[in-house]
Amino acid sequence: MTLTGLLVFIPIALLAVLWWKGMGSKEIARRAGIRACHEAGVQFLDDSVALHKLRLRRGPRGALTLYRVYGFEFTSSGERRHNGSIHMLGHHLQKLEMEPYPE
Numbered sequence: 001m002t003l004t005g006l007l008v009f010i011p012i013a014l015l016a017v018l019w020w021k022g023m024g025s026k027e028i029a030r031r032a033g034i035r036a037c038h039e040a041g042v043q044f045l046d047d048s049v050a051l052h053k054l055r056l057r058r059g060p061r062g063a064l065t066l067y068r069v070y071g072f073e074f075t076s077s078g079e080r081r082h083n084g085s086i087h088m089l090g091h092h093l094q095k096l097e098m099e100p101y102p103e
Helices: 003-040
Strands: 050-058 064-075 082-089 092-098
Touching: 003 064, 003 082, 003 092
Parallel strands: none
Antiparallel strands: 050 064, 064 082, 082 092
8 A cells, every 4th residue: 555545544544433433422322311211201302312512531541532412302291302411421421411391
């Protein structure tokens, strides 16, 4: 492989790895949202989460890790949508928040 080929291949490979790892984090966040909604007795909507923020943060051991914030929607009555957010550091759930809703 030529130098030009390597200069094209390496960034594409790095982006593919980031995308692949991001999909794993997204799936963990989706399951956490489903579980939280089930425990709260509300309905998790659209069966998905959406990436809202992506940042670099230091992990517990000081290494730089991707910090992601995913958003999701849920309903308690079927009439109104409410928002929630899931904060992930790498593949670890940091925080899950749900907007107040009527019971």
